[in-house]
Amino acid sequence: MPAGERRLDVTWDERFDVIVVGSGAAGFTAALTAAADGASVVVLEKAAMTGGTTRKSAAWFWVPNNRLMRAAGIDDPRDSALQYMARLARPAEYAPSHPTLGLPAEEFAALEAFYDHGDEALAALEELGALDVGGVMEFPDYFAHLDEDVPKRGRSLWPAAAEGGQQGGQVLLEGFHRAADRLGVEVRTSTPAVDLVLGEDGEALGVVVDGERGRQRVRAERGVVFATGGFTHDPALRRDHLRGPYVGGCAAVTNTGDFVKLAQAAGAVLANMQQAWSAPIVLERLQRDPGGVAGSFVIPGDGLIIVNRAGERVLNEKAPYHEQTRAFFSWDPVSGRYPNLPLIAIWDEQVAATVGGVDFGNPVPPAHVDAYWVIGADDLAGLETAIAERLTAVGLAAGHDRLAPDFEANLRRTLARYGDFADSGVDLDFRRGETPIELAGAAMFGPGDGANPTMRRLSETGPYYATLLGPGTLDTKGGPRVDVQGRVLRADGSTIPGLYGAGNCVASPSGEAYWGAGGTIGPIFCFAYLAGRHVAARVGAAA
Ligand SMILES: Cc1cc2nc3c(=O)[nH]c(=O)nc-3n(C[C@H](O)[C@H](O)[C@H](O)COP(=O)(O)OP(=O)(O)OC[C@H]3O[C@@H](n4cnc5c(N)ncnc54)[C@H](O)[C@@H]3O)c2cc1C
Structure with missing residues (x-):
């Protein structure tokens, strides 16, 4: 894959406000959110079918202090929820009396954002008709026996029509497509993003795609959101980064770590690369x-x-x-x-x-x-x-x-x-x-x-x-480091303007943890929603 091309005199084949790359839970959530905020949005998907690993999944989602818990009278206080997440995310660094519980400040901020906005993201998806939240309140967290887990149960939810069955991912994708049609989000399959186009100051201006119409440059006036899944199916990335000799995984076979390579070329810093949902x-x-x-x-x-x-x-x-x-x-x-x-x-x-x-x-x-x-x-x-x-x-x-x-x-x-x-x-x-x-x-x-x-x-x-x-x-969970708005960061902490990431293609604030059933998609909904909102409000450079 070529390094991000840097130029200002690009001729563009097409223009959208927001380009979303990848059509799983992260991609669709970001796309629908941005479209609901008034942006014109295209979703570019490498595979012949949308959905990636999300389509294979049962699509349970783990969200602290969610609406169903509150309705059932199950208390999930903020402090203990953060302690539960932090302790498992970074068990060797966890310090309960430290202001950020022993975590790096940006990881702690992400956990706070997840607690504060996780349920809000569900509400937004429900309002867009993309999701109908269901669940039973008995299902326990994976570490319900720990003292830090106050509610013990109720955080694992699923698309209502799937009732927790393995077809949850299919149900979720149907909801995503219905909402995308209503909002006018264009979804293109067999259209991989193969390069990023950067401005002279390093701003992400758009992407190069290699689809049915051949190689084309697509401009993103407000920003590009990558949601391309992890690097399970790139054996070299797996070998170089994962903490053990994984034999492979059950992620979508098109998840080959494309964003790791493109974002690195754009100057991103990588984090949590040794971890995978396993x-x-x-x-x-x-x-x-x-x-x-x-x-x-x-x-x-x-x-x-x-x-x-x-x-x-x-x-x-x-x-x-x-x-x-x-x-x-x-x-x-x-x-x-x-x-x-x-x-x-x-x-x-x-x-x-x-x-x-x-x-x-x-x-x-x-x-x-x-x-x-x-x-x-x-x-x-x-x-x-x-x-x-x-x-x-x-x-x-x-x-x-x-x-x-x-x-x-x-x-x-x-x-x-x-x-x-x-x-x-x-x-x-x-x-x-x-x-x-x-x-x-x-x-x-x-x-x-x-x-x-x-x-x-x-x-x-x-x-x-x-x-x-x-x-x-299930897929890897390391990649470019992002802030809570999904903006991709450089090593010095500055953002790469116009470049966003969400889902398994970026570093997860869950560190090494798997908090409960739905522990991957719950945070994905939240952070993709925050990224979608932020990119829709952004004013990009003229190009
Ligand atoms: C069998 C199974 C069951 C699971 N059950 C659950 C569950 O119940 N709850 C839970 O929380 N998690 C579950 N998981 C994990 C969960 O499915 C994933 O963590 C989650 O769906 C990832 O979402 P995502 O949007 O980040 O990536 P994906 O859903 O993998 O989407 C990434 C998409 O990006 C596309 N793409 C890649 N590169 C490019 C490119 N260059 N250009 C364009 N498109 C590109 C891919 O083709 C793919 O469609 C399960 C996983 C499996 C395999």
Whole structure:
């Protein structure tokens, strides 16, 4: 991709007040908001279909102190909400008595803006007919057990018509398109922005697109809002920036970090580049169907454990997906390898017969479906052989493609220990089933009736099943640093005039956190709304 071209004597093929690049939750929210404020707006989308990762999503959105909570009488005080977000965003820097809770001032300001304007953004989208807010007030936050979480529940919402189902993204996109039609927002698919046009002072004047009409220059009189998603599908950016060996992810395949490259050329400073919204992902599904695969957001089944290549449990199988993913990056300084890459989910016949499904990346297929990613065997010895063969077949890096020599013996010990914990109800190793979110996840599949509803001793006899899991992204969440209005910043803190960003293409103020279900789209609605309002009010340079 060429560096931003700088010139004043550009001939423009078209002119709009505002150009929005990307048509997911961030792009449409910014576009609709700017159009409602009177701007002429075009949305440019690289893919043949609008929606990006948003269309694949369930479109839950996490918003503190939202209208449904208030209507239900659930209190969500500002101070504790900020503490909850800050503590999880920057756990190693969090300082409750510090004026910005230990966070850099601009990140704290963003959390404040999210608390103050998150619900306002929902109201604005509802008013435009783009969104109908629904939800139940029982669903807990991912860290509802922490003292900083005062309401514990009620912040996770969804498009009403989807009722929390996996089709939420489709419902959201329908609403976006209806509102765009009404507001006269032009939406062009198969039209990637391939370059930024900058004025001599560095102001963003417009973009170069490479669409059906060929290469054209489009002028943005007021500003350009990038909303192009993360860099999940650029292996080099992933390798250079992410904090661990992610195997890929379930973001839209067109999310290749284009804004990282264009904004850098325009002088932007990058931030939060090491972080991604993360989930375990079924390795073979990722390899065979990179466009369709979803992260495993709920690992169902009381008789299911996850072990590493040595046959040892290394995580709480019911913990939120984002938190589980951290376990893959554990490093063994003696072998010089990642012992938890990949991890292996193992379950018994009862799980196979009762909790399989197709939603939310369930690694267990529906009962009696012969899925290519499932490894099956009649007994544990056979399972070890079958897993070893599959590990070799999927082409992992040297050393990560083999089981430890004592895998089966370790697995037997692991199963016995897990079974004892299940019988007693207390997981002394990983505290499985202790938090509200784990119980809510288990309830989705019908909780077990043992001492711990998330645990059951696996059957002493086969058949057994397994699948390989790797660390995946929903998408990345680092990129150019922006202020609360979405203006892209240089290293010296000045703004690049006319250049805005929102959504997963820019640095997220959530840092390393995933606060609750909908934790990506909730802030996206808010900050894209603020960016849309700001750009619509901007007076750009003459060009
Ligand atoms: C299966 C699944 C379920 C999920 N469920 C939820 C959920 O319930 N709640 C939640 O909060 N999050 C969820 N997520 C995550 C969520 O979908 C994303 O974080 C969010 O939708 C990102 O929105 P966005 O607008 O930033 O990017 P996207 O929706 O990815 O949109 C970016 C768009 O930009 C386009 N683009 C890229 N480069 C260019 C270019 N150069 N020119 C033009 N266009 C370009 C892309 O093609 C894409 O359409 C889920 C993710 C997945 C995969």
